[in-house]
Amino acid sequence: MNDAIWSADGMFVLAVLGMTAVTYSMRAGGYWVMGRVPLTPRVRRALESLPGAIIVSTILPIALKGGLSAMVALAVAAGVMALWRKDIVAVTLAAATAALCRAYGL
Amino acid sequence: MSEKPVTLTLDGCVRGARLCLPIMPGTIAFGAVFGTVCAQKGLSLLETVLINSLVFAGASQFVAMELYQAQLTFGIVVAMIGVVAAVNMRMLLIGASLRPWLGHVPGRQTYPALYFLTDINWLISLREYDRGERDWGIYLGSGLFVWVIWSCAVVPGYLAGSQVTDPAKWGLDVILPAYFVALLVPLWKGRRQTLSWFAAGAVALASWYFLGGYWGILTGAVTGALVGAYVDE
Numbered sequence: 001m002n003d004a005i006w007s008a009d010g011m012f013v014l015a016v017l018g019m020t021a022v023t024y025s026m027r028a029g030g031y032w033v034m035g036r037v038p039l040t041p042r043v044r045r046a047l048e049s050l051p052g053a054i055i056v057s058t059i060l061p062i063a064l065k066g067g068l069s070a071m072v073a074l075a076v077a078a079g080v081m082a083l084w085r086k087d088i089v090a091v092t093l094a095a096a097t098a099a100l101c102r103a104y105g106l
Numbered sequence: 107m108s109e110k111p112v113t114l115t116l117d118g119c120v121r122g123a124r125l126c127l128p129i130m131p132g133t134i135a136f137g138a139v140f141g142t143v144c145a146q147k148g149l150s151l152l153e154t155v156l157i158n159s160l161v162f163a164g165a166s167q168f169v170a171m172e173l174y175q176a177q178l179t180f181g182i183v184v185a186m187i188g189v190v191a192a193v194n195m196r197m198l199l200i201g202a203s204l205r206p207w208l209g210h211v212p213g214r215q216t217y218p219a220l221y222f223l224t225d226i227n228w229l230i231s232l233r234e235y236d237r238g239e240r241d242w243g244i245y246l247g248s249g250l251f252v253w254v255i256w257s258c259a260v261v262p263g264y265l266a267g268s269q270v271t272d273p274a275k276w277g278l279d280v281i282l283p284a285y286f287v288a289l290l291v292p293l294w295k296g297r298r299q300t301l302s303w304f305a306a307g308a309v310a311l312a313s314w315y316f317l318g319g320y321w322g323i324l325t326g327a328v329t330g331a332l333v334g335a336y337v338d339e
Contacts, residue, residue, distance in 0.1 A: 004150055005150050005151040005152065006150065006151065006152045007150045007152065007153075008150060008152045008153050008156065009153065009178065011178035011179075011180075011183060012149070012153050012156075012157075012178055013153075013156065014183055015157075015170075015178065015182075015183040015186045015187065016153075016156050016157045016160055016161065017160075018183065018184075018186075018187040019157070019160075019161045019166070019170060019186060019187050019190040020160040020161050022187055022190055022191045022194070023161055023162070023163050023166065023190060023191075023194050023197070024220075024221055026191065026194045026195060026197040026198050026201070027194075027197045027201055027220045027221060027223040028201065028217055028220040028221075029197075029198055029201065030197065030198030030199055030200070030201035030202035031201035031202060031204060031205055031208070031216070031220055033198070033202065034201075034202035034203075034205040035205060035209060042335050042336070043335070044199070045298075045334055045335045045337075046331045046332065046334060046335030047195070047196060047198060047199040047331070048199065048334065049298070049299070049302045049330055049331045049333070049334020049335065050195050050196055050327060050330070050331040050334075051196045051289075051293060052290060052293040052294070052299055052302065052303055052306075052330065052334075053302055053303060053305075053306035053326060053327045053328075053329070053330020053331055053333075053334065054192060054193055054306075054323060054326075054327040054330075055165075055286045055287075055289055055290040055293075056290065056303045056306045056307045056310065056326065056330065057306050057307065057309070057310035057322050057323045057324075057325075057326025057327050057330065058169060058172075058283075058286055058310075058323050059283050059286050059287060059290070060307050060310055060311055060314075060322075061310065061311065061314040061322055062283045063283065064311075064314075066279075066280070066283070069280075070279075070280055070283070073277065073280040073284060074280065074283055074284060074287050076284075077284035077287040077288055078287050078290075078291055080288075081287065081288050081291035081292070082291055085291075085292060087285065087288035087289070088135055090284060090287070090288040091135075091281055091284045091285050091288055094277070094280050094281070094284035094287075095276065095277035095278060095280055095281050095284065096277060097277065097280075098274075098277035098279070098280040099275065099276050099277035100277075102274065102275060102277070103275075
């Protein structure tokens with residue numbers, strides 16, 4: 001078990017190094033460019049719209065694949081966030097909702 | 107108008123770390139959840155610590171683990187790097203917006219420090235800059251502090267998570283998508299987001315239906331960004 005815990009797959013390390021490099025290039029890249037080129041309002045709006053678009057594109061297939069219990073749980077998360085803006089509460093209640101739905105066979 | 111010079115002090119770093127404290131319960135919880143996800147996907151503890159502390163970008167780590175398979179091929183590795191790039195593209199913008207402040211500091215100091223750029227220390231730094239703060243220890247101290255907390259939080263989550271045999275029974279599998287929903291809600295401001303998100307969702311679902319897998323994240327995200335760029339206020 002101790003051996004397994006401290007092992008690392010070569011391909012996985014390659015993936016981690018790639019992800020680290022690409023993330024750092026984003027962290028430093030925008031700062032670097034800004035020292036040279038001004039952002040137009042349109043480019044700024046595109047970059048501002050990106051996070052929400054990524055999240056929507058990630059969640060929708062997961063919700064459809066997960067069936068009714070997943071959809072209800074995600075709706076609970078959205079409702080809690082809209083009302084109270086507490087992400088920990090939203091996530092905890094979503095997990096509890098999914099567990100309850102499944103306990104009752106939904 | 108005379109500008110105060112930009113400085114770096116240990117006191118500023120400590121104040122930056124202290125400003126993070128209210129947000130840390132969330133960071134600890136999601137670091138622990140990431141450890142649980144990694145344990146469920148069959149990563150070793152060393153692999154979990156490597157991805158968590160080196161990549162150091164919460165949401166993108168979760169998305170990468172959605173793609174992870176026990177038998178990694180070059181295709182999957184490239185896809186993981188691709189989605190991490192897509193999710194973290196916002197860092198180009200948040201980094202750019204720090205230029206007016208950190209631009210006064212020599213590059214040999216700022217470029218290593220940019221490794222620790224996150225949404226948290228970005229928000230704190232911009233707020234304090236607006237209030238007249240010119241000690242960039244606020245940025246550096248908060249970034250280092252969040253990195254240490256995030257790096258530690260993953261371990262108990264990993265060790266506890268490997269004990270969980272049926273995550274779906276306890277609803278643990280919806281924690282990740284629910285976290286995405288929780289991040290999404292405060293981003294909604296009005297018509298531009300409605301149109302951008304609708305376009306992103308439509309293209310993502312079409313890609314998922316016709317191409318399968320994860321390509322919908324990339325195609326949907328790029329579509330949503332383009333729509334957002336061309337919808338005027």
